[in-house]
Amino acid sequence: MDGKLVRLRRMRATATCLFVAMIGLLLVCVVGQTAHPWLAWPRAFAEAGTVGAIADWYAVVALFRHPCGIPIPHTAIIPKNQQRIAESLGSFIEQNFLTPEVITARLSGFNAAEALAGWLAVRKNSAMLADGVADSLPRVLEGLDEQDVERMFNQLVIPRLRTLDVARVASQILDILTEGNRHQPLLDRGLRAAEAWLSANVERIKAKFSEASKFTPAPLDAYIVNKFVEGIVALMHEVVANPEHELRRQFDAAVQDLSGNLRTSAVYRRFGRQVLRDCIRHVEEGGYYRVLLEHIRAHVLADLGSGHSALREMLASTFISIGKGVASEPSIQHRLNAWWLDIAGLLVLRHRHQLSGLITDVVKGWDAEEVSAKLEAEIGRDxxxxxxxxTFVGGMAGVLIHACVLLVAR
Known part of the structure; x- marks a missing residue:
């Protein structure tokens, strides 16, 4: 601002000196015209130039203040009309700049999605963004309490759980497990676990068998139980060793039947809904929201406090993947840019009056003399x-008028 004021004062002094020079030239011409008639020409130039300089000085000064401090009507235009100027400025900006057509036309030539994707694809940028997000998590978690978590679950999670078809979901999970015989290793592990349990509990089985068969001798009971366990174990070995065993096919059929029943049976659907309602009631009555919040908070704080934060790395990698993915897909960029333009147009249409109102209120709140000083510093030099x-135009007009007068007089 100081440099602008210096240049303004310099130009003001130049214009004033030129005005004084016109007055000086006029005086010289008035005094010497009797002896030198040709001085009528520069006198006409000086007279008209002086009038032009005074008129333009008045016009310029009247914009910002009263000329010579005299409250002449229609002077100090800017200070007096500050409120109207503020309203007109806000209205002008709203009608000519803050329109969806102007904003979208201005932004449509810029591929914002590509620029953002390229920025995210750089690890340094994504790491910086990830650090910002990660550093804000402790404050977010500290600001949460048990009621916040409960409210979030009640509004977002539980309503969807209540409408969830548990039986159908279980059927889909079974279909995924049985696809490509993924369930066969589970059967093998189950058979080995059953074999280990039988081997470890032979004596308990013998005791139970003896209790149920009171009229047979103990050696016979032990023989029968041993043979039974050995037969079961041998059968399990056969099933494990033979991928085409009949029991495997029976197991596959049983799994498929169960999947079909889960998908179509009303009994299973009612049972699934009942189990889900019991689980929801158990969570609501058990006070698990506080435990969940404390668990998440402790793990997040511990991870962020470690030297190698998995959360930070996960966030950075996610941002990098998003950036590279968007950068390599022009169709995604096109959709994102279209979405961004729609959002920008909607925001401008919805909030442009508030933006123009903000400009109006700010200008209205300025001090009138300060506004005049700022505007004069900006445009006063021009x-x-x-x-x-x-001054020069007036002078040339004076010479032209003087020539016309002489021409008419002759």
């Missing part, structure tokens, strides 16, 4: 050129 040009 206005001094008007004074200078007015």
């Amino acid at each position: 206005l001094q050129y008007i004074r200078i040009n007015g």
Whole structure:
């Protein structure tokens, strides 16, 4: 601002000096015209130039203040009309700049999605963004309490759980497990676990068998139990060793039947809904929201406090993947840019009046003299050129008028 004021004062002094020079030339011409009639020509130039300089000085000064401090009507235009100027400025910006057509036309030539994707694809940028997100998590978690978590679950999670078809979901999970015989290793592990349990509990089985068969001798009971266990174990070995065993096919059929029943049976659907309702009631009555919040908070804080934060790395890698994915897919960029333009147009249409109102209120809140000083510092230098040009234009007009007068007089 100091540099602008210096340049303004310099131009103002130049225009004033030119005005004084016109007055000086006029005085010289008035005094010497009797002895030198040809001085009528520069006198006409000086007279008209002086009038032009005074008129333009008045016009320039009247914009910002009263000329010579005299409260002449229609002077100090800017300070007096600050409120109207503020409203007109806000309305002008709203009608000519803050329109969806102008904003979208201005932004449509810029591929914002590509620029953002390229920025995210750089690890340094994604790491910086991930650090910002990660550093904000402790404050977010500290600001949460048990009621916040409960409210979030009640509004977002539980309503969807209540409408969830558990039986159908279980059927889909079974279909995924049985696809490509993924369930066969589970059967093998189950058979080995059953074999280990039988081997470890032979004596308990014998005791139970003896209790149920009171009229047979103990050696016979032990023989029968041993043979039974050995037969079962041998059968399990056969099933494990033979991928085409009949029991495997029976197991596959049983799994498929169960999947079909889960998908179509009303009994299973009611049972699934009942189990889910019991689980929801158990969570609501058990006070698990506080435990869940404390668990998440402790793990997040511990991870962020470690030297190698998995959460930070996960966030950075996610941002990098998003950036590379969007950068390599022009169709995604096109959709994102279209979405961004729609959002921008909607925001402008919805909030442009508030934005123009903000500009109006800010300008209205300025001090009138300060506004005049700021505007004069910005455009006053150019206005001094008007004074200078007015002086020369007035002078040339005076010479032309003087020539016309002489021409008519002859």
